[in-house]
Amino acid sequence: MVQIPTETFALTQKQDGYSGTSEGLTFESMDPYLEGKTIALPSLAEGQVLIKMAMASINPSDLHYIKGEYGHPRVKGAAAGFEGVGEIIAGAGNHAQSLISKRVAFTVGPDGSGAWAEYAVTSAAVCIPVRDDMRNEDAAGHVVNPLTAMAMFDIVRNAKSGSFIMTAANSQLCKLMTALGRDNDIAPIAIVRRDEQAAHLLELGAKNVLNSTAADFKETLRDVIRQEKPRILLDAVANQLSADIFASMPNQARWVVYGKLDPQPPKLQEMGQFIFMQKQIEGFWLTRWFMATPREEQVRIIGEVQARFVSGQWQTEVSDTIRLKNAMNDLAQALRNTTGKVMLIP
Ligand SMILES: NC(=O)c1ccc[n+]([C@@H]2O[C@H](COP(=O)([O-])OP(=O)(O)OC[C@H]3O[C@@H](n4cnc5c(N)ncnc54)[C@H](OP(=O)(O)O)[C@@H]3O)[C@@H](O)[C@H]2O)c1
Known part of the structure; x- marks a missing residue:
């Protein structure tokens, strides 16, 4: 006993x-x-x-x-x-x-x-x-990052964007979203601040990995955005870098803030983009997702999360x-x- x-x-x-x-x-x-x-x-x-x-x-x-x-x-x-x-x-x-x-x-x-x-x-x-x-x-x-990854990847899928940008992209959560992008043919664009993180993220399925501290970051970002046309920014940093990335994104881009890893707040310089380019800023919090998502749907997603880990699609x-x-x-x-x-x- x-x-x-x-x-x-x-x-x-x-x-x-x-x-x-x-x-x-x-x-x-x-x-x-x-x-x-x-x-x-x-x-x-x-x-x-x-x-x-x-x-x-x-x-x-x-x-x-x-x-x-x-x-x-x-x-x-x-x-x-x-x-x-x-x-x-x-x-x-x-x-x-x-x-x-x-x-x-x-x-x-x-x-x-x-x-x-x-x-x-x-x-x-x-x-x-x-x-x-x-x-x-x-x-x-099992709960916090995998369910957030599934929920936020749905935002990307529903927006019918062919690619998406992630900041703090070497986080466990972004590694899960990178694999979702790879498995669903939606190109993950990963922003990190250390070169040594790039190889592993490319191996997991990122299409581009950009180091925000590199001297040519601005130009590389502009080229990647021109080519991939990402309309979703999934952002855990919420600082000036995030605001600058968002300002470079195309019409109807959405900045989804789900973390505040950098205590410094951003300054928004391009307010006209909200009027003329239909850009939007929004937040995501898993607690609200639980409140808004029917129980049967949560159970289905939990089953999918476990299957992804057991099959090795996620680790x-x-x-x-x-x-x-x-x-x-x-x-x-x-x-x-x-x-x-x-x-x-x-
Ligand atoms: N809203 C929600 O419902 C929700 C749910 C789940 C998670 N989250 C958020 O998701 C984020 C990732 O969570 P996690 O558990 O996956 O994290 P994690 O595995 O612990 O990784 C944290 C990552 O953040 C990076 N980082 C830390 N401070 C940074 C800064 N100032 N600028 C740029 N990068 C920075 C680190 O990169 P370096 O290697 O460069 O240091 C590291 O790769 C967190 O912000 C967490 O709060 C939110």
């Missing part, structure tokens, strides 16, 4: 609420934000499950959150971590109990207990049973895997390597 724990070791938040800062995601040390310690697990409310963690991913949203720069306030003393995979070992209510002993991918909302822990609490409703043949590395990041690239107990020492350094995801394991 499984012993049900009442406490967990976790990376807990040291601060409350919002910070009012917009610093970006570099960390000298995790000490100002996190503390590794044992905390009491909340007792399960109706519809909640207790999960024995196998692996948790670290996304930019987690890092913005612990800095007090995300869409909801921090809770001092609570475990951090929005997403992971593990086995359900207890549940409250019929549906929650029917999931006991299943391996699930999940996210944690403000009413749960975070995934950067040995045990996490979340709602059974957000738990996604995972196929046996899906790796923990892929299941730990989560991992740069480091760190034990929770070592995270306060090792995490800040590991996050400096941006070639792949850092994963946490108990």
